[in-house]
Amino acid sequence: MDFRFGEKEEKLRQEIRKFAKEELPPGWLSTMLEEESEDEDWEFAMSIAKKLAERGWLTMSWPEEYGGKGASLWEQLVYSEEASYWGIPGVTMGVGGVDWVGPSLMMFGSEEQKKKYLPLIASGEPDGIWCTAYSEPNAGSDFAKIQTRAVREGDEYVINGQKIWTSAAHRAKWCWIAVKTDPDATKPHKGISVFIVDMKSKGITVRPLINYVGHHIFNEVFFDDLRVPAANLVGKENNGWYQLMHALGFERGSIAGRCYGYNKRILDELIEYTRERGLFREREIRHKLADVAIELETQKVLAYETIWKMSKGASPIYEPSRDKVFNDHILERLAMLGTEILGCYSQIDPLSRNCKWTKLNGHMESLFWLFLGYAIAAGTDEVEMNIVGQFGLKLPKSY
Amino acid sequence: MDFDFSEDQTMIIDSARKFLEKECPKDKVRKLKEDEKGYDPETWGKMAEMGWMGLILPEEYEGIGMEFFDLTLLMEEMGRNILPAPFFHTVALCSLPILEYGTSEKKRNILPKIACGEEIWTLALTEPSASYEPSGIGIHAISSEEDYVLEGTKLFVPFANVADHLLVVARTSQQENPQEGITVLIVDAGSPGIKTEVIPTTANDKQCEVVFDKVRVPKDNVLGEVGKGWDIVEFILQRASVLKSAEMLGGAQFVLEMANSYAKERVQFDKPIGSFQAIQHKLAGVFIDVEGLRRLVYEAAWHISTGLPSRLLTSMAKAKANEVYKRTCIEGIKVHGAIGFTEELDLGLYYRRTKAFEFALGGTGFHRERVAVELEGYDPLFLRR
Numbered sequence: 001m002d003f004r005f006g007e008k009e010e011k012l013r014q015e016i017r018k019f020a021k022e023e024l025p026p027g028w029l030s031t032m033l034e035e036e037s038e039d040e041d042w043e044f045a046m047s048i049a050k051k052l053a054e055r056g057w058l059t060m061s062w063p064e065e066y067g068g069k070g071a072s073l074w075e076q077l078v079y080s081e082e083a084s085y086w087g088i089p090g091v092t093m094g095v096g097g098v099d100w101v102g103p104s105l106m107m108f109g110s111e112e113q114k115k116k117y118l119p120l121i122a123s124g125e126p127d128g129i130w131c132t133a134y135s136e137p138n139a140g141s142d143f144a145k146i147q148t149r150a151v152r153e154g155d156e157y158v159i160n161g162q163k164i165w166t167s168a169a170h171r172a173k174w175c176w177i178a179v180k181t182d183p184d185a186t187k188p189h190k191g192i193s194v195f196i197v198d199m200k201s202k203g204i205t206v207r208p209l210i211n212y213v214g215h216h217i218f219n220e221v222f223f224d225d226l227r228v229p230a231a232n233l234v235g236k237e238n239n240g241w242y243q244l245m246h247a248l249g250f251e252r253g254s255i256a257g258r259c260y261g262y263n264k265r266i267l268d269e270l271i272e273y274t275r276e277r278g279l280f281r282e283r284e285i286r287h288k289l290a291d292v293a294i295e296l297e298t299q300k301v302l303a304y305e306t307i308w309k310m311s312k313g314a315s316p317i318y319e320p321s322r323d324k325v326f327n328d329h330i331l332e333r334l335a336m337l338g339t340e341i342l343g344c345y346s347q348i349d350p351l352s353r354n355c356k357w358t359k360l361n362g363h364m365e366s367l368f369w370l371f372l373g374y375a376i377a378a379g380t381d382e383v384e385m386n387i388v389g390q391f392g393l394k395l396p397k398s399y
Numbered sequence: 400m401d402f403d404f405s406e407d408q409t410m411i412i413d414s415a416r417k418f419l420e421k422e423c424p425k426d427k428v429r430k431l432k433e434d435e436k437g438y439d440p441e442t443w444g445k446m447a448e449m450g451w452m453g454l455i456l457p458e459e460y461e462g463i464g465m466e467f468f469d470l471t472l473l474m475e476e477m478g479r480n481i482l483p484a485p486f487f488h489t490v491a492l493c494s495l496p497i498l499e500y501g502t503s504e505k506k507r508n509i510l511p512k513i514a515c516g517e518e519i520w521t522l523a524l525t526e527p528s529a530s531y532e533p534s535g536i537g538i539h540a541i542s543s544e545e546d547y548v549l550e551g552t553k554l555f556v557p558f559a560n561v562a563d564h565l566l567v568v569a570r571t572s573q574q575e576n577p578q579e580g581i582t583v584l585i586v587d588a589g590s591p592g593i594k595t596e597v598i599p600t601t602a603n604d605k606q607c608e609v610v611f612d613k614v615r616v617p618k619d620n621v622l623g624e625v626g627k628g629w630d631i632v633e634f635i636l637q638r639a640s641v642l643k644s645a646e647m648l649g650g651a652q653f654v655l656e657m658a659n660s661y662a663k664e665r666v667q668f669d670k671p672i673g674s675f676q677a678i679q680h681k682l683a684g685v686f687i688d689v690e691g692l693r694r695l696v697y698e699a700a701w702h703i704s705t706g707l708p709s710r711l712l713t714s715m716a717k718a719k720a721n722e723v724y725k726r727t728c729i730e731g732i733k734v735h736g737a738i739g740f741t742e743e744l745d746l747g748l749y750y751r752r753t754k755a756f757e758f759a760l761g762g763t764g765f766h767r768e769r770v771a772v773e774l775e776g777y778d779p780l781f782l783r784r
C-alpha cells in the first residue's frame with residue numbers, strides 16, 4: 001500500500017502549476033461546461049489548447065508518433081487533476097477529440113485516418129476540434145435505438161436523420177457520429193457504425209439549443225442526404241457498438257481525476273470565502289464544509305483506485321460509473337452549500353459574471369445552474385446505478 | 400501509488416478470516432451475548448498464539464513487529480466476523496500508547512504480557528458527560544506524597560469487567576485550558592476502591608461504569624508526562640478511530656454481501672428481487688459507500704503507518720464509517736423484508752452494534768468538528784501559487 005505519487009508525477013504537477021500561473025489571468029476560475037458558449041471564452045480556450053499542445057500535454061497519453069508523450073496513467077491523472085484545479089481551458093478539443101476520438105482511431109482507424117486526424121487533434125488547432133453525435137430525440141439512455149441512417153452508395157455513404165444535444169457542434173470541424181447501417185440486425189446494437197463527418201459538408205444543419213441559463217452548449221444537428229466518403233467509416237461496418245464500448249475505456253483515465261481537481265478547487269474557494277467572511281463561526285456551515293470535504297477525499301481515493309486497477313492491466317467496468325455517480329452527488333452538495341454560503345449574492349445571473357457584486361467569479365452560481373447538466377450528460381445517474389448494480393454487484397438486469 | 404497488499408498482508412487477511420469463521424461462528428457470538436465475561440478465554444488464548452495481540456509490537460516485547468496498516472486489516476476481519484473480545488481495547492487503546500509513551504521499564508513489564516495474551520487492558524476515558532472533549536474530563540487525581548488519589552466515575556469503559564489494568568485519564572491540576580492538567584494513570588483494576596458495573600448496551604459489549612472511591616495510584620504509574628495526558632488521548636483517538644473504522648468497514652462489507660446474495664435468491668413476482676430497480680439502486684448506493692469507506696480507511700491507516708500527519712484523515716474516516724455502517728445495516732434489513740427484522744438473521748447482530756460503533760471514540764458531529772477545525776486552518780493551494 002502506498003498513497004504517494006512518484007517523482008515523475010510530482011515534477012509534472014509542479015510544471016503544470018507553473019504553466020497555470022504564467023498563462024492564466026490572476027484569480028482565474030473556469031467551469032467545465034461553458035467554454036463553447038461565448039466567442040471570447042472559446043478563443044481563449046483555443047489559445048491555451050495550442051500552448052498545451054506545444055508542451056506535449058494535450059495528448060500526453062498518446063504515443064509519440066501521433067503527437068503524444070506516451071505518458072503513464074498516473075501522469076495523465078496528475079495532469080487532469082491539476083488542469084481542472086487551475087481551470088486550464090481547452091483540454092478536450094471539443095467533445096471527445098482527446099478523450100475518445102483519438103484513442104479509437106488508434107485502435108480501429110485506417111492508416112490514412114490516423115495520419116490525417118491524429119496530428120490535427122494533437123496540434124491544438126481549431127481544425128482538430130470534434131463534436132460527438134450519439135443521442136437522438138428518441139434514443140437517449142437507450143442509445144442503441146438510434147435511427148439516423150447511413151446507406152452505402154458506391155464509394156460513399158448517404159446519411160439521413162437527426163441528432164440532438166450535440167455539444168460544441170457549432171465549434172467543431174469534425175463530427176464523430178454513430179448511425180444505423182443495419183436496421184434489421186437481430187439486436188439493435190449490432191447494426192451501428194461510426195463515421196467521421198466534416199461539419200462543413202453540404203447536407204448538415206446545426207440549430208442551437210440554449211439551456212435555461214442562456215448558454216449555447218449543445219445543438220440539434222440535421223442530416224439531409226449528407227454524402228460521406230466510404231473512407232470515413234471508422235473500423236468495420238456494424239461494429240460501431242463494440243468500438244464505442246471499447247473506447248469508453250479511454251475516457252476513464254482522465255474523467256475521475258478531472259472531476260476531483262475541479263471539485264477540490266471549488267471546496268478550496270469556499271473554505272477561503274467562508275474564512276474571509278467569518279462564517280466558520282457557524283456550526284452548520286462548518287459541518288457542512290467538513291462533510292463535503294470528507295466526500296471529496298473519498299472521491300479522490302476512489303478515482304485513484306480506478307487508475308490503479310487500470311495500471312494493473314484491468315479494464316474497469318463498473319468503476320467509472322461508480323465514480324460518475326459519486327461525482328454527481330458531490331457536485332450537487334457543492335452547489336447547494338456554495339450558494340448557501342454566498343446567500344443573497346448567489347442570485348446574480350452567471351451570464352453577468354462581471355457584475356461588481358458577483359462573488360467568486362460567478363462560479364457558485366454557474367455550478368448551481370449547471371450541475372444538473374453534468375448529472376444527465378454522458379449517462380444519467382440512474383443508468384450509471386444500473387451499471388454499478390449489474391456489473392459491480394452482479395445483480396440481474398433491471399430493465 | 401499502489402493499492403496492492405503485500406504477501407504478509409494477504410496472509411493476515413486469509414488466516415484471520417479462516418480462524419474467525421471457525422472459532423467464532425454466529426451461534427457463539429449469540430451465546431457470548433449472555434456471557435458474564437463477554438468473551439471466550441479459550442479463543443483469546445488462541446489469538447495470542449497466532450500473535451495477534453503483539454502483531455505490531457516490536458520483537459523485544461514478544462511482538463511480531465508488523466505495521467499499523469496490518470493491524471487495520473486484522474480489525475477489518477474482526478468486524479466482518481464480529482469477534483466479541485477485548486482485543487481492540489487491549490491493543491489499540493492501551494498497548495499502542497504504552498509503546499509510544501511508556502518508560503522502558505514499563506514497556507518491558509507490560510507489553511510482553513499483552514503480547515502473550517496474559518493481560519487484558521482497557522481505557523477509562525469518558526465520563527457521565529459522555530464527551531470526548533478535554534473539557535469532559537472531570538475525574539480528579541489528587542497528588543499526595545507517593546500516590547495519586549482517584550475520585551470520580553468513568554462511564555462507557557469497555558470490558559472493565561474483565562480488565563487487569565486500566566489507563567485512566569484524569570485531571571491532576573485545574574488549568575484555564577482544559578487540555579492542560581490532564582494525566583494518564585496506569586491503574587491496577589484490583590485496587591481497593593474500584594467498583595465496576597456492566598451497562599446493558601444493545602451491543603452487549605460489556606461497557607461499564609467504573610467508580611473510583613479514593614483509589615490510590617503509585618506516582619510511578621503515570622504514563623508519559625504529568626499534565627500532558629491529552630497528547631496521549633489525541634494519539635489514541637487518531638489510531639483507535641481508524642481501527643474502529645476498519646472494524647466497521649469489515650462489518651458493513653459483510654452486511655452488504657448478505658443483502659446482495661439475498662437479493663439474488665429471493666424471488667417475488669417471479670423475479671429475483673435484485674432485478675427490481677428500487678432494490679438494485681439501494682444496494683448499488685451502499686456498495687459505492689462501502690467501497691469509498693474502504694479506500695478512505697486505508698488512506699488514513701497508511702498515513703499513520705508512514706508517520707504522516709493524520710488528524711484530518713482519521714476523523715474523516717470515522718465520520719464516514721459512522722454513517723456508512725448505519726446506512727448499510729438499515730438498507731440491508733430493508734432488502735431482507737420481515738426476516739431482516741428477526742433475531743434469527745445474523746444481520747441483526749451487526750445492526751445491534753451500530754450505536755456502540757458510532758459513539759466509540761466520538762460520534763459523527765465530533766469528528767466533523769475536528770475536520771472543520773483542520774479546514775479552517777488550512778492554506779488553500781490556489782492561494783499558495
Ligand SMILES: Cc1cc2nc3c(=O)[nH]c(=O)nc-3n(C[C@H](O)[C@H](O)[C@H](O)COP(=O)(O)OP(=O)(O)OC[C@H]3O[C@@H](n4cnc5c(N)ncnc54)[C@H](O)[C@@H]3O)c2cc1C
Pocket residue numbers: 095131132133134135139140141142164165166167168217218372373374376377378379380381382383386399
Ligand atoms: C449538458 C449535456 C451535454 C450533452 N452532450 C451530448 C453530446 O455532446 N453528444 C451526445 O450524443 N449527447 C449529449 N448529451 C445527451 C446525453 O447523453 C443524454 O441526455 C443522456 O444519455 C440521457 O438521455 P435523454 O436525455 O434522452 O434522457 P432519457 O434517456 O429519456 O431519460 C429520462 C429519464 O429516465 C431515466 N431512465 C432512462 N432509462 C432508464 C433505465 N434503464 N433505468 C432507470 N432510469 C432510466 C433517466 O435516468 C432519466 O432520469 C448531452 C446532455 C447534456 C445534458
